[in-house]
Amino acid sequence: MGKRWYVVHTYSGHEHKVKQYIESMAPSSGVxxxxxxxxxxxxxVVEMRDGKKVTTKRKLFPSYVxxxxxxxxxxxxxxxxxxxxxSFVGPKRAPQxxxxxxxxxxxxxxxxxxxxxxx
Numbered sequence: 001m002g003k004r005w006y007v008v009h010t011y012s013g014h015e016h017k018v019k020q021y022i023e024s025m026a027p028s029s030g031v032x033x034x035x036x037x038x039x040x041x042x043x044x045v046v047e048m049r050d051g052k053k054v055t056t057k058r059k060l061f062p063s064y065v066x067x068x069x070x071x072x073x074x075x076x077x078x079x080x081x082x083x084x085x086x087s088f089v090g091p092k093r094a095p096q097x098x099x100x101x102x103x104x105x106x107x108x109x110x111x112x113x114x115x116x117x118x119x
């Protein structure tokens with residue numbers, strides 16, 4: 001069974017902490033071989049501040065982190081027990097993998113976000 005992308009709901013503002021925790025603790029938890037990329041979806045936007053254009057990063061989906069993984073009992077327990085994680089996204093909080101088209105769309109939006117103007 002290959003790795004699929006899952007969405008994890010986090011406390012507001014804890015997205016990057018959750019990402020760092022997963023990346024640093026997966027090897028010692030014995031699940032590193034089943035967890036791939038961990039992504040906080042962001043896009044670069046151009047904002048006007050004090051009459052100057054400033055490029056900043058804005059979260060596409062605040063409070064959500066994407067995790068590429070093989071879903072089994074161990075990986076689900078590991079992700080669910082990460083500090084700052086509230087649940088997986090899916091029916092009855094059961095992990096529901098994203099469709100490939102959804103993942104491609106999110107990744108394309110992250111790469112193509114430059115030049116957008118924040119309102």
